[in-house]
Amino acid sequence: MNLRESTWTEADAAETDLALLPVGSTEQHGPHAPLGTDVVTAEEVAEEAASTYDGEVVVAPPIPVGVAEEHRQFTGTLWVSPDTFRDYVRETVASLAHHGWDRVVLVNGHGGNVGALREVAGTIVRHDTAYAVPFTWFEAVGDHSGDMGHGGPLETAMLRHVAPELVREDRIEEAREGASDGWGEWVSYANLAYDSAEFTENGVVGDPAEGSKERGEDLLALAGEALVSLLEAVESRDVTLPPHK
Numbered sequence: 001m002n003l004r005e006s007t008w009t010e011a012d013a014a015e016t017d018l019a020l021l022p023v024g025s026t027e028q029h030g031p032h033a034p035l036g037t038d039v040v041t042a043e044e045v046a047e048e049a050a051s052t053y054d055g056e057v058v059v060a061p062p063i064p065v066g067v068a069e070e071h072r073q074f075t076g077t078l079w080v081s082p083d084t085f086r087d088y089v090r091e092t093v094a095s096l097a098h099h100g101w102d103r104v105v106l107v108n109g110h111g112g113n114v115g116a117l118r119e120v121a122g123t124i125v126r127h128d129t130a131y132a133v134p135f136t137w138f139e140a141v142g143d144h145s146g147d148m149g150h151g152g153p154l155e156t157a158m159l160r161h162v163a164p165e166l167v168r169e170d171r172i173e174e175a176r177e178g179a180s181d182g183w184g185e186w187v188s189y190a191n192l193a194y195d196s197a198e199f200t201e202n203g204v205v206g207d208p209a210e211g212s213k214e215r216g217e218d219l220l221a222l223a224g225e226a227l228v229s230l231l232e233a234v235e236s237r238d239v240t241l242p243p244h245k
Contacts, residue, residue: 002047004061011099014058018235019101020046020227021092022062023117025110028074028196030151030179030204032171035076037155039064042109044162045137048224049107053231058101063088067112073197085113086120090128097130103234107227108136111148131239133230140226141219150183150196151175152206154219161216172209178202 001014024039034040043062050057068079080088093104104124106117117134124132138148138155147153159167178201184191185199193199 001050001056002059011058014056014101016056016058017101017103018053018055018231019058019060019096019104020050020107020231021060021089021096021104022046022107023066023089023109023113024062024064025066025068025079025112026064027068027071027077027079027110028151028203029155030171030175030202030208032168032175032204032208033151033156033159034166036064037151037159037166038066038109040109040163040166041137041155041158042107044158044220045109045223045227046107048220049227049231052224053228055231055235057231058096060092060096063092066110067116068110070112070195071197071203073195074203082116086116086123089117089120090124093124093130093132094128097128102130103237103239104130104132105227105230105234106132106134108134109138111136111138111150125239126241131234131237133234135227135230137223137227138219141222144215144219144222147206147210149179149204149206150200151204152179152208153210153215154206156208156211157213157216158211158219159216160211160213161220164213175202175204175208179204179206179208181206 022042024042029037071077121132180200185193
């Protein structure tokens with residue numbers, strides 16, 4: 001059940017304690033992909049899992065702004081501090097739990113959110129009346145995960161499948177020409193760069209031309225299957241914390 005599209009009476013009739021909270025970002029994805037790429041992909045993965053899960057699941061409206069200051073040099077990128085982001089996620093989960101949806105998977109589409117999401121999920125589990133666990137879709141697509149990049153093959157493929165009208169196909173070559181091969185500037189296992197503008201001319205990492213619609217279909221299926229397995233584990237998990245020793 002999608003909360004954004006439901007009435008309060010329909011929500012009230014939901015018989016589940018499971019919820020999916022999509023979390024994305026509003027940030028540059030090169031000249032060919034929209035600023036809302038991470039929101040679109042996270043929500044599509046959540047909807048895919050909800051539609052195939054053997055049971056009822058509530059899908060909350062997505063959180064559209066995340067931890068993305070690393071893209072600040074590119075116009076249109078929005079960001080909040082990690083503290084603000086964690087507070088927003090925590091309080092959103094608390095409101096879901098208030099209605100009985102107290103087992104929540106945070107369906108993430110942005111790499112910059114990963115650390116903050118794991119931290120806030122731990123805080124929720126330890127101190128609140130809910131259980132939460134983060135899930136980042138592009139980490140759950142098997143061998144494809146190594147091609148993640150940024151605005152590269154995986155995100156372009158996913159968009160070509162779920163929202164082809166958002167991809168500026170006439171700018172793919174431009175995106176390729178200004179892209180970098182990898183994320184950052186690495187020396188002695190340390191990344192010298194903090195902002196994406198330090199190593200990519202147009203914000204792209206990886207080759208978006210390698211992201212076909214067919215690959216996007218595979219990605220959505222793989223991410224959806226992984227998320228369904230996670231939902232099953234969350235639903236059956238004993239979330240009672242062990243006593244203090």
